[in-house]
Amino acid sequence: MTNTARHTTAIILAAGLGTRMKSRLPKALHRLGNRPMITHLIDTAREIFDDVVVVVGPDMPELEKAVQPYRTVVQTERLGTAHATNTAKDLFGDGDIAVLYADNPLITADTMRRLTEARQGGASLALLGMRPADPGRYGRIVEEQGRVSRIVEYKDANEQEREIALCNAGVMCAGAADFRRWLAAVGNDNAQGEYYLTDVVAMAASEGRVQCVEAPETELAGVNSRVELAQAEATLQQRLRISAMEGGVTLVSPETTFFSTDTCLEPDVVVEPNVFFGPGVTVRSGALIRAFSHLEGCTVGEGAMIGPYARLRPGTICAADTHVGNFVELKNVDLGPGAKANHLTYLGDASVGAQTNVGAGTVTCNYDGYFKHRTTIGARNFIGSDAILVAPVTIGDDALIAAGSTITEDVPAGALAFGRARQTIKPDRGLEIKQTLKAKKEQG
Known part of the structure; x- marks a missing residue:
């Protein structure tokens, strides 16, 4: 004023x-x-x-x-x-x-x-x-x-x-x-x-x-049409990019990075090409936002690595040194210090403790068609690939969830949890099926 x-x-x-x-x-x-x-x-x-x-x-x-x-x-x-x-x-x-x-x-x-x-x-x-x-x-x-x-x-x-x-x-x-x-x-x-x-x-x-x-x-210049609106957006984005770089942020490909006016990037953040920042994003010093990631309404901690191809949705907090990898989506998630979700995972309405590793294909089933429910995962856990965690459910510290498990009940600290069908082996049956199918194909 x-x-x-x-x-x-x-x-x-x-x-x-x-x-x-x-x-x-x-x-x-x-x-x-x-x-x-x-x-x-x-x-x-x-x-x-x-x-x-x-x-x-x-x-x-x-x-x-x-x-x-x-x-x-x-x-x-x-x-x-x-x-x-x-x-x-x-x-x-x-x-x-x-x-x-x-x-x-x-x-x-x-x-x-x-x-x-x-x-x-x-x-x-x-x-x-x-x-x-x-x-x-x-x-x-x-x-x-x-x-x-x-x-x-x-x-x-x-x-x-x-x-x-x-x-x-x-x-x-x-x-x-x-x-x-x-x-x-x-x-x-x-x-x-x-x-x-x-x-x-x-x-x-x-x-x-x-x-x-x-x-x-x-x-x-005035904005009176969609064309002029796009031109004004380009002017605004250029201002925001320059401001970010002058503030100590590295934009690998500035022209492909898109900001909201309230985007807050601290010094020594690195942003790779084709990243979109929606409203309400804060990224702390030393974080790396890798290519083709989409962030909105979230906070990324110091030294964290996000992407490539990651999506952080509103309510998500990634603490220091966390890793969120390709094709991972987080919604309303607290990801504790050093925790990792590196591949093909959806975590929604969840808390993940420090140093926990979430395997590829893991899903927190947070919605029953009427209400949202929360999943709580403790510290130093290993969540095996393709685990399905049906909320509300709590997994204690230092637990191990076997790959391919569907978890519907709480898991105590230090426990190993299986939630999958028992494996059955029928000798030679696989070869018989393949030969039968091959013969049918040859007969047209």
Whole structure:
């Protein structure tokens, strides 16, 4: 939060339906970095502004819930950006306000800070501008004698104005009292018949200095379609990858590693190619995440090795020096220090003690069709391959479960448990069966 005497409020416009998204979901709720894109903007705004107010459209309860605990106001009719901003005028306060857009989720705190500093430096209004490679249909920032005089929307611009490279990003900051006065004077005599927020720029320029703060296109470009959403995701992922590597993480193939915004990787973590981090993942120092692994809602301890082709699901905690190998899935599992599950195993709703080895093909049967049940495996156990552990069941420390066993009862500490049919041998019968089948095949 900025440390100034002047109170600041961010007004975030989020009432748009996002028709180009072709979705029933409000545009602001489409996800970037595995969370709604509006939450990115709110979190950044909270670093700079004292308050946040979100303007939503009618019948958007999911959006109102997503932005809690911040205040919301409803724009009952979608009559343009000035109309949306004016809807929140009673919540402007007495200091400065900045108008932001939910579909500009990647604005950085540094850019927001430069915007507020331009305003505090004496500008009657400060706004953000960019010079995109393809200006397309962005509004153009018109300057006269080196000063911003107005903004013209693309649909209302003449050919000369459309040649201007400096484009409007939509974001602007000014005093609350000035904004209220300007908004009351905005009309809708334009090609769209809407109340444009950009019209206040000319009003501000007639009263004082309007300052444009420029920022990169990747930071300010809007998200109005699935294509632009994918482009914004690529920008965000690049930021997250750079941040991870600058923090001491080795990404063997950065472009194939995908993060959530809350992914926490400590220094000296190594991530091999094609790894996906869903929400809520923490990886401690020295851990190795091998190729093609998928992690979500889990914690990986120091020195642990995960993968390749491992899946860690929510609620899983892998302690220090654990090994989770190829085609192993863990869900809501506590894997104790030094424990290993190296091959083709499913452990769900289970606790595994320190130094226990879980053999290939082991399954904890945690669901009976109605309820989930927990399996507790003690320390220093050896669970043989293809063991089926039917929960609820407890296996004490230092036990051995024979390969191929189905365990339905608790196993005491130090015990050897078998749970399989007795082996029967019929001499020469195997050869007889093979010869019979071979003869049938030859006879067609």
